[in-house]
Amino acid sequence: MKVRFWGVRGSIPTPWKEAMDVGGNTSCVQVIPSTDTLIILDAGTGIRLLGNEMVRNKRAQNLTGHVFLSHTHWDHIQGFPFFSPAFIANNHFKVYGASKAEERLEDVLKGQMNYQYFPVQLDQMGARIDFIELQEETIELEPGLRISSCAFNHPGGVYGFRIEHEGHSVVYATDMEYTLESLDPRLVEFAKGCDLFIYDSQYTPDELQSKTGWGHSTHTAAAQIAAMAGVKRLMLYHHDPLHSDQMLIQMESEAQAIFPESHLARESLEIDLSTL
Ligand SMILES: [Zn+2]
Ligand SMILES: [Zn+2]
Known part of the structure; x- marks a missing residue:
């Protein structure tokens, strides 16, 4: 299984x-399993580059793709209207996100393409797009x-995701606010022993002081958390x-001074989990 970073920036x-x-x-x-099934975690602006590469490599036709959304803040959905394969007929995308009492996932994704904001409506994109609302499952x-x-x-x-295939695992855990004091033991359990742990490291501890409650963690x-969960590699x-x-x-x-296998997630970086 491989993991490729198409967008690593938060917020904007x-x-x-x-x-x-x-x-x-x-x-x-x-996330690229050996079967080549298309799995995309979040649809921030990085997804535009992924779509363009799929078109360039002639791998954008007659496919089924799975797009998992951690949540629907701008920086996690804003690239979807620019994702070229979603404009191609005979493609099928399944978009997954948390089930909520007060709103439908489909309405939120359609909402950002309302004519006040965008010239093309989601229904006009061309591909078949199904929305699947998840529980913790x-x-x-x-x-x-x-x-x-x-x-x-x-x-x-926010939802974190853990993907497992052929003995390898990656945990995608962005947009979550924890310190050692406020840590949810379920996060350590969820990330336990994974190969690659992708985690929100938006702030320094100093910055967090004035941004508490904004929903993000620090690099330290x-x-x-990576050390507690015994992961192989942390991606900031x-x-x-x-x-x-x-x-x-x-x-x-x-x-790295705290957990030596800490690395910056960088745009276009690809990691083969079997080499970790
Ligand atoms: Zn975000
Ligand atoms: Zn967010």
Whole structure:
């Protein structure tokens, strides 16, 4: 199983010269099992690049793709209207997100494409798009390829995802606010022993002081949680738009002092889990 990062920035796209190396597109990660099933975690602006590459490689036709949304904040859905394969007839996308009492997932995704905001409506995109509302559950996309969802702490709620296939595992846990004091033991359990742990490291501990309640963690908490969960490798993810490449490299080395296998998630980085 491989994992490829298409967007690693939090909050808002960050086209900024001093942040180009790590990358400015918002949340989107592709999980590539040996069967090549298309699995996409979040549809931030990074999904546009993934779609363009699929078209370029002539792999954008007659496919079924699975798009799992951690939640529907802008930086996790804003790329979907620019995802070219969703405009191609005979493609089928299943979009998964948390079931909520007060709103339908389908309405939220359609809402961001209302004519006040966007010229093309979701119904006009061309592909068949189905919406699947999740509980905390495990679903099997194909024999032996499982994805589990678990709710964590973020304003409006967020789901973490754990994907398992052929003895390898990746945990995608972005947009969640935990310190060692407020840590939900379910997160440690959820991430336990995974190969790759992708975790929200938006702030420094100093920044968190004025941003408590905004729903994000620090790079030092990320490293501590990774150590507690006994993961193989931590990917620091959902970088703050204020953080330059230089600042992020500093945060990476601070995280490594706590958990040596800490690395910055960077746009277009691909990791083969069998090499970890
Ligand atoms: Zn976010
Ligand atoms: Zn969010």
